[in-house]
């Protein structure tokens with residue numbers, strides 16, 4: 322078995338430090354660092370789009386938040402074999418839950434999941450959300466997602482657990498697995514509609530290997546790109562780029578979904594945020610020492626610390642927005658922290674309706690594809706963001722969190738009405754990195770994840786999801802991969 326990875330091995334120090342994701346946010350040696358096309362609903366801004374380009378993929382650079390989604394997401398896919406009850410055994414199988422096993426959680430799996438350290442500000446956020454009637458929830462991945470509490474992270478003893486750490490490291494010991502890094506897959510070869518080989522570039526040389534079966538797991542941008550480069554995709558697009566059509570499949574690169582994300586920033590009265598730690602050399606040194614000696618402290622925290630999964634309208638049956646509470650603030654994600662004591666509270670919509678696309682910009686495999694998110698395309702998508710942001714302001718202005726606030730830094734008092742909140746979304750909104758559905762089951766692959774109309778080719782990654790689940794998607798991608806592995810074994 323041959324595994325091709327376009328990026329390097331995951332040896333970079335910051336990959337393994339949970340808070341190190343900020344350092345990798347724009348590093349092009351381990352990150353594709355894409356830019357979207359201008360987004361029409363976001364004042365034509367291009368949205369910076371990090372993606373892991375390293376063993377472990379995006380799980381090596383992600384924010385470590387462990388969320389599975391809601392039962393209704395998977396049941397709503399309406400694909401036989403892919404409902405929540407079908408996937409729950411795979412969520413459990415993949416998991417090594419530090420709290421122990423229960424009907425929802427597994428132990429002994431490759432993916433370490435553990436609790437985050439408690440923090441005074443997070444406790445205050447949770448208490449304020451509860452004061453507004455949002456129930457306490459100590460397990461967003463248990464019986465119900467709704468409520469407020471702490472996230473869990475894909476980490477163990479203060480170290481990131483990526484898919485490279487959890488899955489690949491042990492698998493690499495097997496004699497039948499060869500891993501090629503810095504190897505960019507450029508084209509799949511077909512004979513009589515069967516995938517028979519793959520071409521890749523490494524150190525300027527082109528290699529071709531024959532294959533019995535090819536499994537694409539390049540993620541929601543690169544899997545459709547490689548299919549299109551290989552002649553599998555919408556006929557008109559392929560012809561425009563002079564690529565011979567192997568299989569006209571309009572769904573390849575269509576239907577992109579993602580979670581849209583808008584942050585608000587708050588000045589804090591007490592010097593207890595990470596911003597404060599980073600403003601003092603002594604405190605910075607203490608943070609480093611605590612991590613190196615005990616694997617504890619701020620460096621062990623994921624991209625969200627506390628959260629609330631909420632319904633933005635009381636008549637809804639399930640949460641439609643996710644609120645992130647983060648114990649620091651910065652103008653740019655992955656950039657320097659504000660030079661004042663501050664925290665962030667952000668909103669992302671859960672059941673997104675808008676859909677975009679990923680299409681070749683060029684027939685050159687090394688060129689980035691054209692990513693169109695098409696955020697905020699529907700009335701409901703706009704409304705949920707507005708209501709979610711208003712709720713954030715209400716929570717932060719409720720005791721006990723209110724007593725920690727010196728001022729609202731952004732958006733500030735100028736934003737009050739719905740249209741001002743929407744303008745704020747248009748000016749500030751960005752991706753929270755959950756692209757899916759560009760090779761979705763039904764349109765591009767079948768229920769066994771085989772590319773329809775062809776043989777010897779599967780896709781197993783976030784692109785096969787019919788719709789984006791409600792929350793961070795790494796756990797769901799891994800459950801899909803676990804089930805995909807069983808499907809491959811069944812056929813073998």
Ligand SMILES: Cc1cc2nc3c(=O)[nH]c(=O)nc-3n(C[C@H](O)[C@H](O)[C@H](O)COP(=O)(O)OP(=O)(O)OC[C@H]3O[C@@H](n4cnc5c(N)ncnc54)[C@H](O)[C@@H]3O)c2cc1C
Nearest residue numbers: 327374378379383384385386506540543782783793794795
């Ligand atoms: C910055 C960031 C933060 C995130 N935070 C969270 C979070 O906190 N919690 C969460 O649940 N999810 C998070 N996610 C999302 C989650 O990590 C991804 O959805 C998930 O890892 C996607 O898995 P995948 O297998 O579909 O693709 P990826 O993990 O992106 O893997 C694709 C792999 O294929 C390789 N590849 C692509 N094209 C080629 C080619 N042509 N040749 C060879 N190799 C190729 C890539 O280099 C990469 O290694 C985050 C993502 C990012 C980028």
